[in-house]
Amino acid sequence: MILNERETDEGLLVAVCDDDVLGETFEDDGVSLTVTEEFYGGDEADEQTVVDSLARASVANLVGTEAVELAIREGFVDEANVLEIETTRHAQFLRM
Template identity: 70%
Template sequence: MLLTERQTEQGLLVAVCDREVLGETFEDDAGGISLTVTEEFYGGERVDEAAVVDSLARADVANIVGTRAVTLAIEEGIVDEANVLDVGETRHAQLLRLY
């Protein structure tokens, strides 16, 4: 998986995606959703699952794309599967922690 961390005014922003979805565009015609997984936003370091879990646990805001990445976030209790979007052939989840 690819992982990027950015410090923002809203706190730690984490972007994580499956490597194979980088550069792809996914569309859900029924819902009118289009998702482009850009190098500028999602391109980051290749990391293992433990690093992804650690980063997401510290995130204030997160964007997660790809079946593996989203499944990991669900299994670790970071996101609720009911809030996951299926966009074309991939999955997408967002996380926002309110304090």
């Protein structure tokens, strides 16, 4: 997975995507999602590093089956709130 962290005025923003979706665009039922290098590009990360990052995140954006499944399994995202866009999955969370 690829992990990108940035500090914002609202807290830590974490973006995670599967390696194979970076640079791809997914479209389905009028929804379009482009996984840009600018937003999602970062460092290769193993599962534990991603989990640690999500635990500190105020906001997170996740794209890809592996990234979203990890977030579900670790309790960050409810499966009912996951979007299926073409051949990938997308989820976001906001910690208040």
